[in-house]
Amino acid sequence: MTRVAVVGAGIVGLSTAHALRKAGAEVLVFEPGPPGSGQSAGESRIFRHAHDDVRLASFVSRSRRLWRNWEAEFGVELVSGAGAVAIGDSVEDKLRVLSQLPEIPAEMLAPAQLAARLPILADFRGKAMVDADGGAIRTRAAFSALTGKLKDALVAEHVLAVRHAAAGDVEVRTGTRLDRFDHVVLCAGRGTAGLARGAGLDITVELAAHARVTFRVRADVKAPLPTFQDASGVFAETGVYAAPSADNRRYAVGLSETTEVHQDGSLVDPTSLDVLCARASAYVRQALPGLDPEPLDYVHCWVTRLPWGDDGVGIWSTGKISAVAGHNLFKQAPALGEALAETALSGVVPAVLRPESQLGQS
Ligand SMILES: Cc1cc2nc3c(=O)[nH]c(=O)nc-3n(C[C@H](O)[C@H](O)[C@H](O)COP(=O)(O)OP(=O)(O)OC[C@H]3O[C@@H](n4cnc5c(N)ncnc54)[C@H](O)[C@@H]3O)c2cc1C
Known part of the structure; x- marks a missing residue:
């Protein structure tokens, strides 16, 4: 063996x-x-098919099938069925890439459809899409x-x-x-x-540090909630991602931005993670009125990014x-x-x- x-x-x-x-x-x-x-570490991750590189979208599509196989094997939900929503002009590029892979159901959302799917979001009239087979990965499960x-x-x-x-x-x-x-x-x-x-x-590997903050979903919001990416800039940030917890009562929000670290792993600016967390809270106040903007918990972590x-x-x-x-x-x-x-x-x-x-x- x-x-x-x-x-x-x-x-x-x-x-x-x-x-x-x-x-x-x-x-x-x-x-x-x-x-x-x-x-x-931490609860929830986004499962999305949309990537700039169609080969990666295809690889991720295979991974989606394997997540389903695991759900059958382990008898537990591992990716929510609530979809992955994205807003901003870049959704057109995302849909163009996904159109090359007809097995992935993704479409534009009109403002009313967006509001129904993501009731925690403030009024948004720009471009929006949903990747219906995307959703929140149940990391703990x-x-x-x-x-x-x-x-x-x-x-x-x-x-x-x-x-x-x-x-x-x-x-x-x-x-x-x-x-x-x-x-x-x-x-x-x-x-x-x-x-x-x-x-x-x-x-x-380019090393960086990153922070994500979790907020409480207000009691009157209807679940289940999709995951969310905002590249629109309408709410003062151009790179935000977010995902619900398994019970849909908490929503984790992070800026795609990372902060610089030295080769030994120490932060170049020791206040930088705090700044990222404060910006996530400020974003929630503006963009996500369905969340209580008081942070519940944090994930601070390393990012290992390849040059390409x-x-x-x-x-x-x-x-x-x-x-x-x-x-x-x-x-x-x-x-x-x-x-x-x-x-x-x-x-x-x-x-x-x-x-x-x-x-x-x-
Ligand atoms: C806040 C946040 C949000 C994210 N959002 C998303 C998302 O929405 N969607 C997505 O797909 N991905 C997302 N990611 C990225 C994703 O979580 C990571 O790419 C992934 O978890 C990496 O897993 P890994 O097993 O490669 O690394 P790790 O989880 O870091 O595992 C490596 C393990 O190796 C161990 N180790 C290290 N050195 C040694 C050693 N010398 N000997 C023995 N063990 C060692 C460590 O203790 C560690 O447990 C996010 C990451 C973070 C932090």
């Missing part, structure tokens, strides 16, 4: 381990903290289901180094262990580029070590896990995910 180590139990690592098990591999997942406490399946595979250790050993296999060193595997997959989020460098893979775009993703591989990097990967995780499992077992990275393909170009 092929022995594979996965480093990192974020959504991508767990998806990879799950796919490897299904393919018959023996898997260990190294993760020092609670699974899902890195970039995957996904982690609960995946960790339930994989609990016997989890090793609570921080990996210090990974390298090809003289015996032809791959060595994984942690604080207190030395293990050997037929293949190692690096899904360590912010830690991936460093571990990959030690194994001979050079991955350029905010949605860029790629798999790097050398010998028996593979690594994945990118941003906005939650929605892609089931398809990415499948692709990483395939890479680990065949030694070949699917063509569209090779770095030279620059999947997810802006």
Whole structure:
């Protein structure tokens, strides 16, 4: 039986381990903290098909089918059926890309249709669309289901180094262990580029910090709520994204903007996360009167962006070590896990995910 180590139990690592098990591999997942406490932290993510790169829209469409398969397998809803709404002139470009993939139901919304779908939004008369098969990813349910399946595979250790050993296999060193595997997959989020460098893979990742704030949905608002992206600039911000909690009583709002960090991970401006949170609250006051603008909680996290775009993703591989990097990967995780499992077992990275393909170009 092929022995594979996965480093990192974020959504991508767990998806990879799950796919490897299904393919018959023996898997260990190294993760020092609670699974899902890195970039995957917090409740809800947006599932949307609309991307600048039609190849990514198609990859995400495959991921949507796999999320459905997981719902059947785990017996729990993992993506809400309430759709993904977007507003602003850029919806025309999004719909143009999606029109190349007829299996994805997406359409323009008239102002009255928008108000009915997103009753928390202030009056908006500009361009709007809905991606009907999009929605809010139930992050907590996904982690609960995946960790339930994989609990016997989890090793609570921080990996210090990974390298090809003289015996032809791959060595994984942690604080207190030395293990050997037929293949190692690096899904360590912010830690991936460093571990990959030690194994001979050079991955350029732009590191930044990001904040998202959660607000209470006012009691009279009718659920279920879709996810939301605002590129319109009508409400003073040009890049806002938002998603409801599973019970639809809370709504998390973030600016797409990130804040600069030094290479060692420290913030260039220590007040910058607070500034992003204050701007999210100011936006809610103007644009989302269906929310109480008093913040309930926060997600502060790292962003690992590839040079070719905010949605860029790629798999790097050398010998028996593979690594994945990118941003906005939650929605892609089931398809990415499948692709990483395939890479680990065949030694070949699917063509569209090779770095030279620059999947997810802006
Ligand atoms: C606020 C916010 C909103 C977002 N919104 C969206 C969205 O709407 N839609 C979307 O698709 N995506 C979104 N994203 C991005 C998405 O959440 C991430 O791309 C995704 O969760 C990354 O998952 P991952 O498994 O690659 O990384 P992580 O979740 O960071 O997992 C990596 C794991 O590796 C572990 N690790 C690191 N170093 C080591 C080591 N040396 N040894 C062992 N373990 C190690 C870490 O502890 C961590 O648990 C958002 C992200 C944030 C923070």
